[in-house]
Amino acid sequence: xxxxxxxxxxxxxxxxxxxxxxxxxxxxxxxxxxxxxxxxxxxxxxxxxxxxxxxxxxxxxxxxxxxxxxxxxxxxxxxxxxxxxxxxxxxxxxxxxxxxxxxxxxxx
Numbered sequence: 001x002x003x004x005x006x007x008x009x010x011x012x013x014x015x016x017x018x019x020x021x022x023x024x025x026x027x028x029x030x031x032x033x034x035x036x037x038x039x040x041x042x043x044x045x046x047x048x049x050x051x052x053x054x055x056x057x058x059x060x061x062x063x064x065x066x067x068x069x070x071x072x073x074x075x076x077x078x079x080x081x082x083x084x085x086x087x088x089x090x091x092x093x094x095x096x097x098x099x100x101x102x103x104x105x106x107x108x
Contacts (some may be wrong), residue, residue: 007102021085
């Protein structure tokens with residue numbers, strides 16, 4: 001429905017050179033809350049995240065985890081925050097056209 005915000009402050013989805021970064025666990029809990037209600041958001045969100053990871057669509061992190069960390073850079077390159085993300089490696093499989101990468105994010 002094109003209602004998910006991306007590449008902006010507070011968004012749960014960001015496009016990065018590595019693919020489509022899903023802010024974890026937020027995006028999975030938001031999905032669970034929207035489909036099953038707030039009372040099941042934590043439990044179902046965890047299950048959905050595990051299922052996405054098991055699918056093999058994501059990019060594994062260098063430290064052998066499934067979560068990739070990004071720094072949010074503000075004006076002048078100062079780090080103003082951090083994001084933990086599950087990155088779907090082939091963004092074009094999910095979104096067409098693929099938006100440009102968010103210049104404020106840098107993988108750490």
